[in-house]
Amino acid sequence: MIIGILKEIKTEEHRVAMTPAGVEVMQQNGHTVLVEKNAGRDSGFTNPSYDKAGAEIVNTPAEIYKRCGMVMHVKEPLPSEYELIKKDQIIFTYLHLAALEELTKVLIKSGSINIAYETIQKADGSLPLLTPMSEVAGRMAVQQGAKYLEMAQGGRGILLGGVPGVSPGTVVIIGGGVVGIQAAKMACGLGAKVYVLDTNIERLRYLSDVMPRNCFPIMSDPAILRELLKKADLVVGAVLIVGAQAPKIITRDMLKTMKKGAVIVDVAIDQGGCFETSRPTTHNDPIYDVDGIVHYCVANMPGGVAKTSTMALTNATLPYALEIADKGWKKAFRENPEIKLGANVVKGKVTYKGVADAFGLKYVPIDSLL
Numbered sequence: 228m229i230i231g232i233l234k235e236i237k238t239e240e241h242r243v244a245m246t247p248a249g250v251e252v253m254q255q256n257g258h259t260v261l262v263e264k265n266a267g268r269d270s271g272f273t274n275p276s277y278d279k280a281g282a283e284i285v286n287t288p289a290e291i292y293k294r295c296g297m298v299m300h301v302k303e304p305l306p307s308e309y310e311l312i313k314k315d316q317i318i319f320t321y322l323h324l325a326a327l328e329e330l331t332k333v334l335i336k337s338g339s340i341n342i343a344y345e346t347i348q349k350a351d352g353s354l355p356l357l358t359p360m361s362e363v364a365g366r367m368a369v370q371q372g373a374k375y376l377e378m379a380q381g382g383r384g385i386l387l388g389g390v391p392g393v394s395p396g397t398v399v400i401i402g403g404g405v406v407g408i409q410a411a412k413m414a415c416g417l418g419a420k421v422y423v424l425d426t427n428i429e430r431l432r433y434l435s436d437v438m439p440r441n442c443f444p445i446m447s448d449p450a451i452l453r454e455l456l457k458k459a460d461l462v463v464g465a466v467l468i469v470g471a472q473a474p475k476i477i478t479r480d481m482l483k484t485m486k487k488g489a490v491i492v493d494v495a496i497d498q499g500g501c502f503e504t505s506r507p508t509t510h511n512d513p514i515y516d517v518d519g520i521v522h523y524c525v526a527n528m529p530g531g532v533a534k535t536s537t538m539a540l541t542n543a544t545l546p547y548a549l550e551i552a553d554k555g556w557k558k559a560f561r562e563n564p565e566i567k568l569g570a571n572v573v574k575g576k577v578t579y580k581g582v583a584d585a586f587g588l589k590y591v592p593i594d595s596l597l
Contacts, residue, residue, distance in 0.1 A: 228552040229259045231295035234266040237302045239510035241269035241533035244299040247280035249541045254281035258552050270537040314338035325472045325585040326499040334572040340556050346470040347569040359539035363529040365409025368492040372461040375490045383488030385460045388418030395419045399455045402465035403430045406494050410463045415439045464493040464501040471581030472499040487519035496524045
Protein backbone atom coordinates (compact mmCIF):
# COMPACT_ATOMS: atom_id res chain seq x y z
CA MET A 228 0.00 0.00 0.00
CA ILE A 229 1.07 3.59 -0.52
CA ILE A 230 0.78 5.54 2.74
CA GLY A 231 0.84 9.34 2.91
CA ILE A 232 2.06 11.40 5.86
CA LEU A 233 0.72 14.94 5.73
CA LYS A 234 2.13 18.13 7.18
CA GLU A 235 -0.26 19.35 9.86
CA ILE A 236 -2.05 22.60 9.04
CA LYS A 237 -4.17 23.13 12.13
CA THR A 238 -3.15 26.30 13.97
CA GLU A 239 -0.07 25.73 16.14
CA GLU A 240 -0.10 21.97 15.50
CA HIS A 241 3.53 20.82 15.44
CA ARG A 242 3.19 17.04 15.59
CA VAL A 243 3.56 14.65 12.67
CA ALA A 244 1.78 11.33 12.18
CA MET A 245 4.90 9.17 11.79
CA THR A 246 8.57 9.36 12.70
CA PRO A 247 11.37 8.30 10.32
CA ALA A 248 11.70 5.12 12.38
CA GLY A 249 8.04 4.35 11.63
CA VAL A 250 8.65 4.95 7.92
CA GLU A 251 11.51 2.45 8.02
CA VAL A 252 9.25 -0.21 9.54
CA MET A 253 6.64 0.41 6.84
CA GLN A 254 9.31 0.10 4.15
CA GLN A 255 10.58 -3.16 5.62
CA ASN A 256 7.07 -4.57 5.32
CA GLY A 257 6.82 -3.73 1.63
CA HIS A 258 4.87 -0.48 1.78
CA THR A 259 5.67 2.85 0.11
CA VAL A 260 5.54 5.98 2.25
CA LEU A 261 5.14 9.50 0.90
CA VAL A 262 5.93 12.31 3.32
CA GLU A 263 4.91 15.90 2.63
CA LYS A 264 7.88 18.26 2.60
CA ASN A 265 8.72 19.61 6.08
CA ALA A 266 6.00 17.49 7.72
CA GLY A 267 8.31 16.55 10.58
CA ARG A 268 10.31 19.74 10.89
CA ASP A 269 8.54 21.13 13.95
CA SER A 270 8.89 17.79 15.72
CA GLY A 271 12.64 17.74 15.06
CA PHE A 272 12.58 15.32 12.10
CA THR A 273 14.18 16.66 8.92
CA ASN A 274 13.42 15.84 5.30
CA PRO A 275 16.82 14.06 4.95
CA SER A 276 15.98 11.85 7.96
CA TYR A 277 12.78 10.70 6.21
CA ASP A 278 14.64 10.26 2.93
CA LYS A 279 17.25 8.10 4.67
CA ALA A 280 14.46 5.97 6.16
CA GLY A 281 13.15 5.30 2.65
CA ALA A 282 10.32 7.81 2.30
CA GLU A 283 9.60 9.79 -0.84
CA ILE A 284 9.36 13.50 -0.08
CA VAL A 285 6.53 15.23 -1.99
CA ASN A 286 5.69 18.92 -2.18
CA THR A 287 1.93 19.18 -1.77
CA PRO A 288 -0.95 17.59 0.13
CA ALA A 289 -2.76 17.22 -3.20
CA GLU A 290 -0.11 14.74 -4.34
CA ILE A 291 -0.47 12.78 -1.10
CA TYR A 292 -4.23 12.49 -1.52
CA LYS A 293 -3.93 11.68 -5.23
CA ARG A 294 -1.45 8.84 -4.89
CA CYS A 295 -2.08 7.22 -1.51
CA GLY A 296 -4.41 4.43 -0.46
CA MET A 297 -4.12 5.49 3.18
CA VAL A 298 -3.55 9.03 4.40
CA MET A 299 -2.37 9.64 7.96
CA HIS A 300 -2.80 12.88 9.88
CA VAL A 301 -2.56 13.79 13.53
CA LYS A 302 -5.56 16.11 13.55
CA GLU A 303 -8.72 16.00 11.45
CA PRO A 304 -8.85 17.14 7.80
CA LEU A 305 -9.52 20.87 7.44
CA PRO A 306 -11.61 22.64 4.74
CA SER A 307 -8.68 23.07 2.34
CA GLU A 308 -8.46 19.27 2.18
CA TYR A 309 -12.12 18.40 1.82
CA GLU A 310 -12.13 18.25 -1.99
CA LEU A 311 -8.92 16.18 -2.03
CA ILE A 312 -10.34 13.17 -0.17
CA LYS A 313 -11.11 10.35 -2.60
CA LYS A 314 -13.70 7.60 -2.64
CA ASP A 315 -12.44 4.41 -0.93
CA GLN A 316 -9.37 6.21 0.46
CA ILE A 317 -8.47 5.35 4.06
CA ILE A 318 -8.16 8.37 6.38
CA PHE A 319 -6.47 7.34 9.63
CA THR A 320 -6.21 10.10 12.25
CA TYR A 321 -7.81 11.68 15.31
CA LEU A 322 -11.24 12.66 13.98
CA HIS A 323 -13.37 13.64 17.02
CA LEU A 324 -16.37 13.75 14.68
CA ALA A 325 -19.00 14.05 17.43
CA ALA A 326 -17.93 17.69 17.75
CA LEU A 327 -17.57 18.33 13.98
CA GLU A 328 -20.84 18.13 12.04
CA GLU A 329 -19.54 19.77 8.85
CA LEU A 330 -16.57 17.40 8.57
CA THR A 331 -18.80 14.41 9.28
CA LYS A 332 -21.04 15.32 6.35
CA VAL A 333 -18.01 15.94 4.09
CA LEU A 334 -16.66 12.49 4.88
CA ILE A 335 -20.06 10.90 4.26
CA LYS A 336 -20.21 12.56 0.84
CA SER A 337 -16.64 11.53 -0.04
CA GLY A 338 -17.24 7.79 0.23
CA SER A 339 -13.92 7.39 2.06
CA ILE A 340 -12.96 4.97 4.85
CA ASN A 341 -12.46 6.99 8.03
CA ILE A 342 -10.79 5.29 10.99
CA ALA A 343 -10.49 7.37 14.16
CA TYR A 344 -7.54 6.91 16.46
CA GLU A 345 -9.65 7.86 19.45
CA THR A 346 -12.29 5.10 19.11
CA ILE A 347 -9.95 2.14 18.55
CA GLN A 348 -10.58 0.20 21.72
CA LYS A 349 -9.23 -2.90 23.44
CA ALA A 350 -11.40 -5.58 25.04
CA ASP A 351 -10.72 -4.12 28.49
CA GLY A 352 -12.16 -0.77 27.38
CA SER A 353 -8.81 1.02 27.13
CA LEU A 354 -8.09 3.35 24.22
CA PRO A 355 -4.55 2.57 23.01
CA LEU A 356 -4.23 5.42 20.52
CA LEU A 357 -5.80 8.03 22.76
CA THR A 358 -3.87 6.99 25.86
CA PRO A 359 -0.43 8.44 24.99
CA MET A 360 -1.86 11.83 24.04
CA SER A 361 -4.13 11.77 27.09
CA GLU A 362 -1.04 11.17 29.20
CA VAL A 363 0.60 14.21 27.64
CA ALA A 364 -2.54 16.37 27.92
CA GLY A 365 -3.15 15.42 31.56
CA ARG A 366 0.36 16.42 32.56
CA MET A 367 0.20 19.59 30.47
CA ALA A 368 -3.15 20.56 32.01
CA VAL A 369 -1.56 21.11 35.41
CA GLN A 370 1.59 22.64 33.94
CA GLN A 371 -0.49 25.20 32.03
CA GLY A 372 -2.94 25.69 34.88
CA ALA A 373 -0.10 26.51 37.26
CA LYS A 374 1.25 29.06 34.80
CA TYR A 375 -2.06 30.83 34.30
CA LEU A 376 -2.59 31.10 38.05
CA GLU A 377 0.23 33.64 38.01
CA MET A 378 -0.98 37.23 38.29
CA ALA A 379 0.81 38.32 35.12
CA GLN A 380 -1.37 35.78 33.26
CA GLY A 381 -4.63 36.93 34.85
CA GLY A 382 -4.69 34.35 37.63
CA ARG A 383 -5.12 34.54 41.41
CA GLY A 384 -1.43 34.69 42.20
CA ILE A 385 -1.35 31.21 43.71
CA LEU A 386 1.65 28.88 43.78
CA LEU A 387 0.08 25.42 43.62
CA GLY A 388 2.59 23.84 45.96
CA GLY A 389 2.58 26.67 48.45
CA VAL A 390 5.71 27.20 50.61
CA PRO A 391 6.52 26.34 54.25
CA GLY A 392 3.99 28.13 56.41
CA VAL A 393 1.58 28.80 53.51
CA SER A 394 -1.19 26.43 52.42
CA PRO A 395 -0.88 24.88 48.94
CA GLY A 396 -3.37 25.49 46.19
CA THR A 397 -6.40 23.29 45.61
CA VAL A 398 -6.82 21.33 42.38
CA VAL A 399 -10.10 19.67 41.40
CA ILE A 400 -9.89 17.07 38.63
CA ILE A 401 -13.17 15.90 37.12
CA GLY A 402 -12.66 12.38 35.78
CA GLY A 403 -10.29 9.68 37.01
CA GLY A 404 -9.26 8.17 33.68
CA VAL A 405 -5.92 8.50 31.91
CA VAL A 406 -6.04 12.31 31.70
CA GLY A 407 -7.23 12.61 35.28
CA ILE A 408 -4.59 10.36 36.83
CA GLN A 409 -1.77 12.05 34.90
CA ALA A 410 -3.04 15.46 35.95
CA ALA A 411 -3.28 14.25 39.55
CA LYS A 412 0.30 12.94 39.46
CA MET A 413 1.58 16.31 38.31
CA ALA A 414 -0.50 18.31 40.77
CA CYS A 415 0.42 16.03 43.67
CA GLY A 416 4.08 16.23 42.69
CA LEU A 417 3.90 20.01 42.91
CA GLY A 418 2.50 19.67 46.42
CA ALA A 419 -1.07 20.83 45.77
CA LYS A 420 -4.14 19.52 47.60
CA VAL A 421 -5.79 17.41 44.90
CA TYR A 422 -9.35 16.09 44.60
CA VAL A 423 -10.16 13.57 41.85
CA LEU A 424 -13.87 13.09 41.15
CA ASP A 425 -15.25 10.04 39.36
CA THR A 426 -18.44 7.97 39.36
CA ASN A 427 -16.72 4.57 39.16
CA ILE A 428 -16.12 3.20 42.65
CA GLU A 429 -13.57 0.65 41.42
CA ARG A 430 -11.57 3.42 39.79
CA LEU A 431 -11.70 5.42 43.01
CA ARG A 432 -10.46 2.41 45.00
CA TYR A 433 -7.57 2.04 42.58
CA LEU A 434 -6.67 5.72 42.83
CA SER A 435 -6.88 5.56 46.62
CA ASP A 436 -4.31 2.74 46.57
CA VAL A 437 -1.80 4.25 44.13
CA MET A 438 -1.94 8.01 44.64
CA PRO A 439 -0.01 9.93 47.34
CA ARG A 440 -1.59 11.22 50.54
CA ASN A 441 -2.28 14.69 49.17
CA CYS A 442 -4.69 13.17 46.61
CA PHE A 443 -8.31 12.58 47.62
CA PRO A 444 -10.39 10.39 45.25
CA ILE A 445 -14.08 11.19 45.80
CA MET A 446 -17.33 9.88 44.36
CA SER A 447 -18.69 12.61 42.11
CA ASP A 448 -22.16 14.05 42.52
CA PRO A 449 -23.59 17.54 41.91
CA ALA A 450 -23.47 18.54 45.58
CA ILE A 451 -19.80 17.62 46.14
CA LEU A 452 -18.85 19.28 42.85
CA ARG A 453 -20.53 22.53 43.88
CA GLU A 454 -18.75 22.40 47.25
CA LEU A 455 -15.30 21.75 45.78
CA LEU A 456 -15.62 24.41 43.07
CA LYS A 457 -15.81 27.05 45.81
CA LYS A 458 -12.40 25.89 47.10
CA ALA A 459 -10.69 25.29 43.76
CA ASP A 460 -7.78 27.30 42.42
CA LEU A 461 -7.46 25.03 39.37
CA VAL A 462 -10.12 22.78 37.82
CA VAL A 463 -9.21 20.21 35.17
CA GLY A 464 -12.02 18.80 33.01
CA ALA A 465 -11.02 15.23 32.13
CA VAL A 466 -14.36 13.68 31.22
CA LEU A 467 -14.59 11.31 28.24
CA ILE A 468 -17.45 9.42 26.63
CA VAL A 469 -15.79 7.42 23.87
CA GLY A 470 -16.64 8.79 20.42
CA ALA A 471 -19.44 11.03 21.73
CA GLN A 472 -19.82 14.61 22.84
CA ALA A 473 -18.55 15.36 26.34
CA PRO A 474 -21.28 16.10 28.91
CA LYS A 475 -21.45 19.64 30.29
CA ILE A 476 -20.42 19.11 33.90
CA ILE A 477 -19.90 22.74 34.97
CA THR A 478 -22.51 25.36 34.06
CA ARG A 479 -21.99 29.10 33.79
CA ASP A 480 -23.93 29.61 37.01
CA MET A 481 -21.39 27.43 38.84
CA LEU A 482 -18.57 29.75 37.75
CA LYS A 483 -20.10 32.50 39.88
CA THR A 484 -19.34 30.49 43.01
CA MET A 485 -15.64 30.14 42.18
CA LYS A 486 -12.77 32.36 43.34
CA LYS A 487 -11.94 35.18 40.94
CA GLY A 488 -8.77 34.40 39.05
CA ALA A 489 -9.19 30.63 39.35
CA VAL A 490 -8.25 28.64 36.26
CA ILE A 491 -10.17 25.93 34.43
CA VAL A 492 -8.49 23.68 31.87
CA ASP A 493 -10.87 21.76 29.58
CA VAL A 494 -9.02 18.74 28.21
CA ALA A 495 -12.32 17.44 26.79
CA ILE A 496 -12.54 20.35 24.33
CA ASP A 497 -11.77 18.04 21.37
CA GLN A 498 -15.11 16.36 22.10
CA GLY A 499 -16.98 19.63 22.58
CA GLY A 500 -15.81 20.43 26.11
CA CYS A 501 -17.20 19.55 29.54
CA PHE A 502 -17.75 23.14 30.73
CA GLU A 503 -20.72 25.12 29.42
CA THR A 504 -18.49 28.16 28.84
CA SER A 505 -15.75 26.31 26.92
CA ARG A 506 -14.80 27.14 23.34
CA PRO A 507 -11.72 25.92 21.46
CA THR A 508 -8.58 28.04 21.70
CA THR A 509 -5.06 27.70 20.27
CA HIS A 510 -1.52 27.61 21.62
CA ASN A 511 -1.06 31.06 20.11
CA ASP A 512 -4.12 32.48 21.91
CA PRO A 513 -4.83 29.95 24.66
CA ILE A 514 -7.00 31.67 27.27
CA TYR A 515 -10.04 33.87 27.77
CA ASP A 516 -12.00 35.10 30.76
CA VAL A 517 -15.61 34.37 31.66
CA ASP A 518 -16.99 35.86 34.90
CA GLY A 519 -13.47 36.32 36.26
CA ILE A 520 -12.46 32.69 35.64
CA VAL A 521 -9.51 32.02 33.33
CA HIS A 522 -10.39 29.40 30.68
CA TYR A 523 -7.67 27.34 28.95
CA CYS A 524 -9.29 25.29 26.17
CA VAL A 525 -6.55 24.49 23.65
CA ALA A 526 -7.88 21.80 21.32
CA ASN A 527 -4.54 20.19 20.52
CA MET A 528 -2.63 20.44 23.76
CA PRO A 529 -0.01 17.75 22.96
CA GLY A 530 1.00 19.77 19.89
CA GLY A 531 2.75 22.14 22.26
CA VAL A 532 5.32 19.45 23.09
CA ALA A 533 5.61 18.04 19.60
CA LYS A 534 8.78 15.97 19.91
CA THR A 535 7.55 14.01 22.91
CA SER A 536 4.04 13.69 21.49
CA THR A 537 5.10 12.54 18.01
CA MET A 538 7.34 9.80 19.37
CA ALA A 539 4.64 8.60 21.79
CA LEU A 540 2.00 8.70 19.07
CA THR A 541 4.03 6.70 16.55
CA ASN A 542 4.79 4.08 19.20
CA ALA A 543 1.04 3.57 19.60
CA THR A 544 -0.29 3.99 16.04
CA LEU A 545 2.35 2.16 14.02
CA PRO A 546 1.21 -1.43 14.75
CA TYR A 547 -2.36 -0.55 13.76
CA ALA A 548 -1.33 1.37 10.65
CA LEU A 549 0.87 -1.54 9.60
CA GLU A 550 -1.97 -4.03 10.06
CA ILE A 551 -4.38 -1.91 8.02
CA ALA A 552 -1.77 -1.51 5.27
CA ASP A 553 -0.92 -5.24 5.25
CA LYS A 554 -4.51 -6.50 5.21
CA GLY A 555 -6.60 -3.70 3.74
CA TRP A 556 -9.44 -2.17 5.75
CA LYS A 557 -12.04 -4.93 5.32
CA LYS A 558 -9.78 -7.76 6.43
CA ALA A 559 -8.34 -5.65 9.23
CA PHE A 560 -11.86 -4.92 10.51
CA ARG A 561 -12.87 -8.59 10.28
CA GLU A 562 -9.78 -9.90 12.06
CA ASN A 563 -9.11 -7.18 14.63
CA PRO A 564 -12.11 -5.99 16.69
CA GLU A 565 -10.02 -3.14 18.10
CA ILE A 566 -9.51 -1.63 14.63
CA LYS A 567 -13.15 -2.27 13.71
CA LEU A 568 -14.23 -0.01 16.58
CA GLY A 569 -12.21 2.76 14.90
CA ALA A 570 -14.62 2.82 11.96
CA ASN A 571 -16.51 6.15 12.15
CA VAL A 572 -17.65 6.94 8.60
CA VAL A 573 -17.26 4.23 5.96
CA LYS A 574 -18.35 4.44 2.30
CA GLY A 575 -20.95 7.12 3.00
CA LYS A 576 -22.37 5.52 6.17
CA VAL A 577 -21.97 6.65 9.78
CA THR A 578 -20.67 3.52 11.49
CA TYR A 579 -20.06 4.89 14.99
CA LYS A 580 -23.19 5.35 17.09
CA GLY A 581 -21.88 8.28 19.15
CA VAL A 582 -21.31 10.28 15.96
CA ALA A 583 -24.70 9.40 14.51
CA ASP A 584 -26.45 10.34 17.75
CA ALA A 585 -24.63 13.68 17.97
CA PHE A 586 -26.19 14.92 14.72
CA GLY A 587 -29.35 12.84 14.36
CA LEU A 588 -27.87 10.81 11.50
CA LYS A 589 -28.63 7.20 10.62
CA TYR A 590 -26.32 4.70 12.31
CA VAL A 591 -25.20 1.76 10.18
CA PRO A 592 -23.27 -1.03 11.98
CA ILE A 593 -19.93 -1.62 10.30
CA ASP A 594 -20.57 -5.36 10.06
CA SER A 595 -23.25 -4.69 7.45
CA LEU A 596 -20.54 -3.25 5.15
CA LEU A 597 -18.20 -6.21 5.51
